[in-house]
Amino acid sequence: MAVISQTDFQKGKARRKWMGRAFHGLCLLSVGIALTMLAVLLVYLLIQGTTRINWSFLTSFASRHPDQAGIKAAMFGSIYVVIIAGVVAFTLGVATALYLEEYAARSKFARLAKINIANLAGVPSIVYGILGLEIFVRSLYLGKSVLAGGFTLALLVLPIVIVAASEAIQAVPPSLREGAYALGATRWQVVWRMVIPQAMPGIMTGVILAVSRALGETAPLIAMGALTFVPFTPDSPFSRFTVLPIQIFNWTSRPQEGFQEAAAAGIIVLLVVLLVMNAGAVILRARFQNKWEG
Amino acid sequence: MQDLDPILQARDLSVYYDTKKVVTDVNLDVARNRITSIIGPSGSGKSTLLRCFNRMNDLIPSARVEGQVLFDGLDLYGHNVDPTEIRYLIGMVFQRPNPFPKSIYDNVAFGPRINGFKGDIDELVERSLRRAALWDEVKDRLKTSGLSLSGGQQQRLCIARALAVEPSVILMDEPCSALDPIATLAIEELMHELSEDYSIIIVTHNMQQAARVSHYTAFLMVEEARVGFMVEFGESRKIFTNPEDERTEAYITGRFG
Numbered sequence: 001m002a003v004i005s006q007t008d009f010q011k012g013k014a015r016r017k018w019m020g021r022a023f024h025g026l027c028l029l030s031v032g033i034a035l036t037m038l039a040v041l042l043v044y045l046l047i048q049g050t051t052r053i054n055w056s057f058l059t060s061f062a063s064r065h066p067d068q069a070g071i072k073a074a075m076f077g078s079i080y081v082v083i084i085a086g087v088v089a090f091t092l093g094v095a096t097a098l099y100l101e102e103y104a105a106r107s108k109f110a111r112l113a114k115i116n117i118a119n120l121a122g123v124p125s126i127v128y129g130i131l132g133l134e135i136f137v138r139s140l141y142l143g144k145s146v147l148a149g150g151f152t153l154a155l156l157v158l159p160i161v162i163v164a165a166s167e168a169i170q171a172v173p174p175s176l177r178e179g180a181y182a183l184g185a186t187r188w189q190v191v192w193r194m195v196i197p198q199a200m201p202g203i204m205t206g207v208i209l210a211v212s213r214a215l216g217e218t219a220p221l222i223a224m225g226a227l228t229f230v231p232f233t234p235d236s237p238f239s240r241f242t243v244l245p246i247q248i249f250n251w252t253s254r255p256q257e258g259f260q261e262a263a264a265a266g267i268i269v270l271l272v273v274l275l276v277m278n279a280g281a282v283i284l285r286a287r288f289q290n291k292w293e294g
Numbered sequence: 295m296q297d298l299d300p301i302l303q304a305r306d307l308s309v310y311y312d313t314k315k316v317v318t319d320v321n322l323d324v325a326r327n328r329i330t331s332i333i334g335p336s337g338s339g340k341s342t343l344l345r346c347f348n349r350m351n352d353l354i355p356s357a358r359v360e361g362q363v364l365f366d367g368l369d370l371y372g373h374n375v376d377p378t379e380i381r382y383l384i385g386m387v388f389q390r391p392n393p394f395p396k397s398i399y400d401n402v403a404f405g406p407r408i409n410g411f412k413g414d415i416d417e418l419v420e421r422s423l424r425r426a427a428l429w430d431e432v433k434d435r436l437k438t439s440g441l442s443l444s445g446g447q448q449q450r451l452c453i454a455r456a457l458a459v460e461p462s463v464i465l466m467d468e469p470c471s472a473l474d475p476i477a478t479l480a481i482e483e484l485m486h487e488l489s490e491d492y493s494i495i496i497v498t499h500n501m502q503q504a505a506r507v508s509h510y511t512a513f514l515m516v517e518e519a520r521v522g523f524m525v526e527f528g529e530s531r532k533i534f535t536n537p538e539d540e541r542t543e544a545y546i547t548g549r550f551g
Contacts, residue, residue, distance in 0.1 A: 105355075106355060173392075175388065175390060175392035176392060176394060176395075177353075178350070178353070178388065178392070179388065179392045179393075179394060179452070179455075180394070180404070180408075181350065181353060181378075181381060182348065182350065182381055182385065182386040182388075182456070183381065183382070183385070183404060183405035183408065183409075183455065183456070183459060184378050184379065184381045184382030184405065184408065184409050184459065185378065185381075185408050186378050186408075189408045193404075193408065194394070198395065
């Protein structure tokens with residue numbers, strides 16, 4: 001005799017199947033909502049912005065006249081600042097993660113540091129802006145420059161890179177480290193020839209996230225004193241600058257219809273820059289992806 | 295027993311993980327160009343003892359070693375001894391085959407490269423693969439991944455990798471436990487050939503294997519009061535047919551462990 005009667009079993013089965021279908025539908029609905037919102041946003045932007053997307057929009061500087069205003073300064077500012085931020089955050093982040101995972105592994109200090117770094121990822125970005133203003137702009141006399149902006153954003157995204165790199169390093173199988181040590185490798189050789197190459201794809205994923213984040217940030221750069229109206233492209237690391245999100249924000253706050261269109265066009269440019277930079281990082285990651293797996 | 299020519303000698307060797315003692319006062323002579331097996335039940339410190347011979351325990355922060363290991367008279371735990379140099383002289387093969395995610399060629403070339411080899415590396419790779427009885431199977435695909443090989447081939451690749459730096463001792467930590475019987479047989483035959491030129495220490499759970507391949511056998515045990523102490527050591531023939539200690543007899547006849 002079964003512990004569950006036939007009628008109970010049948011009733012339960014129908015119910016369970018119904019639940020399964022309902023949950024499936026719910027998930028599909030969520031995907032639908034997310035995609036629809038994105039599509040609406042994109043379509044709206046394209047309708048409003050495409051009329052403004054042309055060569056002169058990309059090659060002109062900001063202007064008081066909406067139909068003459070261009071995105072050149074902000075586009076170059078964004079690209080420079082994000083490249084500096086990416087390179088600095090990558091270098092510092094990977095070195096930090098290597099120290100925490102390979103050199104200080106399992107020490108109390110490393111554990112404490114990792115908890116704090118994870119928490120730093122949640123600190124409001126404006127706080128980094130104020131920090132950047134104090135350290136880079138004022139104490140180090142970098143001024144409100146591209147370099148200071150890049151460093152500020154590097155600080156902001158550093159926790160993302162460290163956390164991603166730590167996880168990637170942890171995921172390198174201990175048996176590979178042991179195998180290398182057993183052949184007489186020094187720690188340096190194990191790190192450079194075994195750990196870093198193996199962890200690189202995961203590290204690059206972190207860098208992609210970091211670059212995307214840095215590209216969209218406005219508040220910390222305004223706090224550290226980036227300009228809003230820039231009639232020149234940065235010609236040195238010490239040049240003043242603006243970035244795309246600041247320019248877009250500036251335009252959206254203007255009453256003229258023409259600036260609204262420029263803002264929409266600016267967002268399209270921002271999205272394209274983001275896609276291009278991420279594609280670059282994805283290609284880099286693919287090159288590091290180990291072709292020997294499996 | 296008197297005529298044993300030792301290449302490695304453990305002297306009052308104890309190992310602790312934090313305060314827990316896992317190997318207790320082991321005195322063991324490892325014969326040159328012979329195969330010595332270390333047998334014993336789980337938790338008797340076999341692998342830990344093996345890892346004392348190339349200082350792999352140094353990689354575990356909580357591990358502490360007391361006593362001496364003499365390598366041709368030199369104390370491996372002496373003051374001026376560099377563990378990386380020890381590991382260059384004393385190779386190791388692990389329980390699970392762990393080829394690097396590189397080509398077969400680069401797997402074998404890794405050790406010589408990191409140690410500054412200046413000679414003909416193609417020749418060295420071929421020689422090492424031949425010695426590991428793998429050459430004929432892989433000579434046409436040296437550029438393919440080491441991970442594309444079967445388990446038994448991977449383990450022979452790991453042996454070739456260890457041989458490439460020309461160590462004088464090879465430590466094997468249950469090298470066949472992840473392999474099928476045919477691959478196991480191939481490794482055992484290989485060990486037999488290698489013992490002409492190398493001193494081999496093998497940790498094994500498989501008593502038939504110890505009896506088949508090794509010249510000498512050490513039996514470790516674990517009791518309530520003592521962990522990882524050596525009960526008996528001697529020629530394998532004697533240990534497996536006529537052991538002196540009744541605990542050895544109980545173990546080899548399968549009454550425990």
